[in-house]
Amino acid sequence: MTDYTARGVADGTAARASSAVSWSAVLGGAVVSASISLMLLAAGAGLGFTSVSPWSSAGVTATTFGIAALAWLAIVHLLAAGAGGYLAGRLRTKRVGLHTDEVAFRDTAHGFMTWAVSAIVTALLLASTASAIIGGTARLGASAASGVASSVSGMAGQAAGRVDLTNLDPSAYLTDSLFRTDRPAPSSTDAAPARAEVGRIVAMSIRNGDMAPADKTYVASVIAAQTGISQPDAEKRINDAIAKTKEVAAKAEQTARETADIARKGAASFALATFIAMLIGALASSYGATVGGRARDKVEA
Incomplete structure (x- = not known):
């Protein structure tokens, strides 16, 4: 009795000391799953770039491209996770003397853990890769935009007599439209102070949303004196200019x-699609591990 008891205690201690998880199989399956994921994502990106065209009459629509991208994401998770789970189940060491249900549970658990490790590894790799790509693309885009802007500025400068547009006041065009006349004043007349004052009033009115009645009367009198039009016509110019400004601001706000x-x-659709794709990957990896486990048992039998 003493020998059997001691042996049972020793066997029980050894059973408790040894882990039921084959981490080598889990890590191996996770590495394979992450590699397949990156490979398929690269293939999908290549196919996506070839199907998208900057021309309006070529390539697929944005809706079609989005649906195809989400479907490809689900396929990537299905294939990569299934392959990783199958390898984890096939490479896991089978314990002798376990019930069939316990063997199936452990194979499924190994597949699920393979998916979890693979998801973390893939997320880290994609985060670092995306950061590098976004940084490089931003620098390239900035350089290209700077070159294009320089070219356009050069051509615009030549066409407009080398006019400097860098310090252009947004309200300057509106102010100019208020002082337009069919009888331009002589070049000796200095209208700069009046235009500057009206420009400040217009800028303040745009920021406040409307022009005060006193400011409108004053600006109309200045415009009438400078352009030779009547006071009512000057006020009509002001009302039309302010209405046009409000319309442009409203359109800009609506577009934003x-x-x-x-x-x-x-973003919501992508987050939901990512959840569904990851759920598919978890199920595929767990099921693939059970399939790999059954194949392993047949070979060992």
Whole structure:
């Protein structure tokens, strides 16, 4: 009895000391899964770039491209996770004397752990790669934009008599439109102080959303004196200019809201698609491990 008891205690201690997880199989499957994921993502990026064209009459639409990208993401998770889980289940060491259900559970658990490790590794690799790509693309885009801007500025300068547009006041065009006349004043007349004052009033009115009645009357009198038009016509110019400014501001705000809403919906769709793709990957890896385990048992039998 003493010998059997001691042997049972020793066997139980050894069973508890040895882990049921084959980390070598898990890590091996995770590395394979991450490698396949990166390979398929690179292939999908290449196919996507070839299908997208900057010309409006060529390439696929943005909606089609988005749906195809999300479907490809699910396929990537399915194939990569399934392959990694199968290898983890096939390479896992089988324990002798375990029930069939326990063997199936351990194979499934190894597949799930393979998917988890692979997801972390892939996320780290994609984060570092995306950071490098975004940084390089930003630098390249800045250089290209700088070159294009220099070329356009050079051509515009030649066409406009070397006019410096770098310090252009946004309200200057509106101020110029208020002082237009069919009878230009002689070149000796200095209208710069009046134009500067009206420009400041216009800029303040744009920021406040409307021009005060006193400011409108004063600006109309200045415009009438400078251009030779009547006071009512000058006030009509002011009202038309302010209305046009409000219309442009409203359109800009509406465009910004629509762009933000599209970005919000796109981010939500991508997050949901990523969750579904990862869930597919987890199931594929777990099932692949059980298939690999059954294949291992047949060979060992």
